[in-house]
Amino acid sequence: MASGAQPEVLIAGGGIGGLSAALALALKGRRVRVLEKAAEFGEIGYGIQMGPNVYPILERLGVFKRMAPHVVYPDALVLADGITGQELSRINLGAKFRERFTYPYFVVHRRDLHGSILEACRERPEIALAPSQGLAQFSQDGDRVFVSCEDGSEYEGAALIGADGLWSPTRAAVVGDGAPRLAGHFVYRGLVPTEEIIDRSHLDSMVIYIGHHLHLVQYRLRGGTVMNNVATIESVRFARREPNFGTPDDLEEIFSHCAPRVRDMLRYISRERNWVLHDREPVTNWTKGNVTLLGDAAHPTLQYLAQGACMAIEDAVVISGLIAKAGNAIAAALAEYEKQRYLRTARVTITSRIFGDIIHADGGARDLRNHLLEKRTPESFWEIDWLYRGIEAA
Numbered sequence: 001m002a003s004g005a006q007p008e009v010l011i012a013g014g015g016i017g018g019l020s021a022a023l024a025l026a027l028k029g030r031r032v033r034v035l036e037k038a039a040e041f042g043e044i045g046y047g048i049q050m051g052p053n054v055y056p057i058l059e060r061l062g063v064f065k066r067m068a069p070h071v072v073y074p075d076a077l078v079l080a081d082g083i084t085g086q087e088l089s090r091i092n093l094g095a096k097f098r099e100r101f102t103y104p105y106f107v108v109h110r111r112d113l114h115g116s117i118l119e120a121c122r123e124r125p126e127i128a129l130a131p132s133q134g135l136a137q138f139s140q141d142g143d144r145v146f147v148s149c150e151d152g153s154e155y156e157g158a159a160l161i162g163a164d165g166l167w168s169p170t171r172a173a174v175v176g177d178g179a180p181r182l183a184g185h186f187v188y189r190g191l192v193p194t195e196e197i198i199d200r201s202h203l204d205s206m207v208i209y210i211g212h213h214l215h216l217v218q219y220r221l222r223g224g225t226v227m228n229n230v231a232t233i234e235s236v237r238f239a240r241r242e243p244n245f246g247t248p249d250d251l252e253e254i255f256s257h258c259a260p261r262v263r264d265m266l267r268y269i270s271r272e273r274n275w276v277l278h279d280r281e282p283v284t285n286w287t288k289g290n291v292t293l294l295g296d297a298a299h300p301t302l303q304y305l306a307q308g309a310c311m312a313i314e315d316a317v318v319i320s321g322l323i324a325k326a327g328n329a330i331a332a333a334l335a336e337y338e339k340q341r342y343l344r345t346a347r348v349t350i351t352s353r354i355f356g357d358i359i360h361a362d363g364g365a366r367d368l369r370n371h372l373l374e375k376r377t378p379e380s381f382w383e384i385d386w387l388y389r390g391i392e393a394a
C-alpha cells in the first residue's frame, strides 16, 4: 500500500458479483483488488435473464452500453404446459411492462455480461485484477483484514468482500454453516444456432414449458442468432435415495411424459455436463467486522426467479454506496449493507423454492395452477412487482 493512500478493499471472487462490486467501488473512487482463484476471469457459455431491477445499475456502471449490441429483449415471458404443449399464460414485456417498471427485461450471453463488466474493470486505475489468487484464509486486526492465498501470497485491506460463490471459503469462516442445501434439482443446458430450431412458435419470447418434476426454458441470445436451452429436472431418484440421480437417463425418464414437441426439444440439450442446484436458508450473520459476503456466497438461491446474479449486482451497488459514505467506519457500513439486503434476498430464495414447487406440480396442484394461470391477463404483474420495481440505490 502506498503511504497515505486509502487502503484497498479486497474482494475474493471475480464472478458477476465480485466484478460488479469492484466496478461500483471504483466508480466511487475506492481502490479495490479482486482475488480470483481461477487462472482467468470468465463465465460459462450460456444465457442469463436480467430483470428491470438491474438494468439501471448496469447502465450506471457503464456496463450496459458495452453489451447492448448482443442483448435480446423478448416480447413476452410465456408459460406453457409441458405435458400438453399448450400455452397457459404470458407476461407481455412491451409498453405496459415498461410503464410499470421503467426499464426492460432482457436476456444476454453470460460471457457478454461478465466480459463487459471485466472490460469496464480493466479500464479503471483503481482496480487491480489478480487471477490465480484463491483465498485460503484471512484474519482481522482492528480496522485491517489480512488475506492469505493458496500460493502463499498475502494481502492487506480495509475490508474483505467474499464474492467467492456457492462454496465460499469466506462464508465457511464467517458463517460456518457447512455445505449448501442440495435441492435434488439438476440442470442440463445447450446452445444451438437458431436456424436448427424446429418448433418456431415462440422464437421471439422467453418460453418455459412446465411439467411434473421438470421444466424447459428457451430464449434467444446474441442478436437472436443462437437459442439457449435449459432443461431442469427434480430427480425422483434423488428423492428416493436411489443411485444415478440427475443423470442423462434420469433426464430422459422425467421428460418422457411430456408432449412430443417438448420432449423433442431435448435434442438441443448437451448431456456432457450438468449443474447440481443448491441454496441455503437465509441467515443474518454474513458480516463479521470488516468482512462480509456478496452474491451466491451470501444468499444462494434456486434459479426459479432468475435472480441470483441480479441480487449480486444489487448487492454491489448497495455495498459500494455504503462504503463510500462510511469513511473509516467500514464495519458499520458492512453491517448496514447486510441489514439492507437480508429480507429482499431472503424473499428471492424462499419465493424461488415456492415457484419451483408450483411449476413442477402434478395432480390437483397442477390443475389448480393451470386454472389460475389461464385466468391471468398478460399485463398483470403483481407476482413480480416487489422484485422488478428494484431498489432505491439503483
Ligand SMILES: Cc1cc2nc3c(=O)[nH]c(=O)nc-3n(C[C@H](O)[C@H](O)[C@H](O)COP(=O)(O)OP(=O)(O)OC[C@H]3O[C@@H](n4cnc5c(N)ncnc54)[C@H](O)[C@@H]3O)c2cc1C
Pocket (backbone or CB within 6 Å): 012, 013, 014, 015, 016, 017, 018, 035, 036, 037, 038, 042, 047, 048, 049, 050, 133, 134, 135, 136, 163, 164, 165, 166, 168, 169, 187, 275, 277, 294, 295, 296, 297, 303, 306, 307, 308, 309, 310, 311, 312
Ligand atoms: C441453472 C441456473 C440458471 C440461472 N439463471 C439465472 C438468471 O437467469 N438470472 C440471474 O440473475 N441468475 C441466474 N442464476 C444464478 C447466477 O448464476 C448466480 O447467482 C451468479 O452467477 C452468482 O454470481 P457470484 O459472483 O455471486 O458467484 P460465482 O459466479 O459463483 O463467482 C464466484 C467466483 O469466485 C471464484 N472463487 C471461488 N473460490 C474462490 C477462492 N477461494 N478465492 C477466490 N476466488 C474464488 C470463482 O472462481 C468464481 O469466479 C442461475 C443459476 C443457475 C444454476
